Amino acid sequence: MSEDKKVLFDPGYAPLVINSLGQVGYLYYTFSAVKDLKAKRLNFPMTFRRIEKHLNNTIYFYLGCLLWATYLKKFDDFEIIGNQLLGEDCEEYEYTRELDFLIDYTKNQIPKDFKYYLNKTYEIDERFIKILETYREFLIINKGFCNVSKTNQIELPKNLKKPSELEILNEKIKKAIQERNLEQLLELYDLIF
Numbered sequence: 001m002s003e004d005k006k007v008l009f010d011p012g013y014a015p016l017v018i019n020s021l022g023q024v025g026y027l028y029y030t031f032s033a034v035k036d037l038k039a040k041r042l043n044f045p046m047t048f049r050r051i052e053k054h055l056n057n058t059i060y061f062y063l064g065c066l067l068w069a070t071y072l073k074k075f076d077d078f079e080i081i082g083n084q085l086l087g088e089d090c091e092e093y094e095y096t097r098e099l100d101f102l103i104d105y106t107k108n109q110i111p112k113d114f115k116y117y118l119n120k121t122y123e124i125d126e127r128f129i130k131i132l133e134t135y136r137e138f139l140i141i142n143k144g145f146c147n148v149s150k151t152n153q154i155e156l157p158k159n160l161k162k163p164s165e166l167e168i169l170n171e172k173i174k175k176a177i178q179e180r181n182l183e184q185l186l187e188l189y190d191l192i193f
Contacts, residue, residue: 060182095144
């Protein structure tokens with residue numbers, strides 16, 4: 001991959017998350033459209049399990065993107081191939097809209113829904129909030145990747161650490177993709193946060 005001074009924009013995440021991206025909002029809005037309160041209370045646990053599956057997969061993907069970008073920074077001035085966003089003209093709200101929803105949903109709406117529908121307290125894994133907020137910043141400082149064609153153009157958020165053993169990131173990313181289990185990437189959280 002790197003012998004010809006080229007690296008992949010996506011190491012293989014896309015096929016693993018294609019069914020999850022955007023699903024959290026869709027499922028939540030579909031659930032919200034139901035008018036019958038009894039039906040909502042009855043269906044909330046099942047609906048939330050589906051939402052949670054997609055939410056977690058999306059968050060693992062965002063963590064994976066941060067890990068991959070951290071790894072790519074080791075290559076100086078390599079061409080990034082496969083960036084489908086390159087050359088697009090997009091506004092900030094276009095690439096932050098989904099993240100803004102997910103951040104608000106995880107911090108505010110999920111706890112409210114648990115209290116209202118189940119009379120229970122729900123606390124999301126704080127790492128998930130950190131991943132969502134950091135990924136949002138990552139998109140903003142890289143302007144949605146519309147102009148990123150080289151590794152030296154990638155900007156990392158200041159709160160991310162630069163691990164000394166970058167090959168560990170690469171190996172774990174490959175393993176998670178090969179095993180089709182992005183949840184494994186959470187093992188790497190402390191290496192960059």
